[in-house]
Amino acid sequence: GELYDFASTQLAPTISQIDGVGDVDVGGSSLPAVRVGLNPQALFNQGVSLDDVRSAISNANVRKPQGALEDGTHRWQI
Structure with missing residues (x-):
């Protein structure tokens, strides 16, 4: 969905660049x-x-x- 796409392409890369952040995983991508x-x-x-x-x-x-x-x-x- 749109929210997952935004989280994985925009939010996760931005958060991963913050000093002290070791890993960012985006989950919950199922669309029930x-x-x-x-x-x-x-x-x-x-x-x-x-x-x-x-x-x-x-x-x-x-x-x-x-x-x-x-x-x-x-x-x-x-």
């Missing part, structure tokens, strides 16, 4: 995505609305840390 195809007639027949589907997907969505920042003694999830 789900495409949901719906059958409007089947939803109607089951009494399920598009808002019901949207809410179910939103409630099941998990936000996880996408990486970490380390300084040798500390590690922060970002």
Whole structure:
């Protein structure tokens, strides 16, 4: 994604030039995505609305840390 590209091509090289920085690793490059195809007639027949589907997907969505920042003694999830 755009954020990973920016981090690996712009941010990491800049940070690696700071005095005292030994190594810069960019991780978390996976782009999780789900495409949901719906059958409007089947939803109607089951009494399920598009808002019901949207809410179910939103409630099941998990936000996880996408990486970490380390300084040798500390590690922060970002």
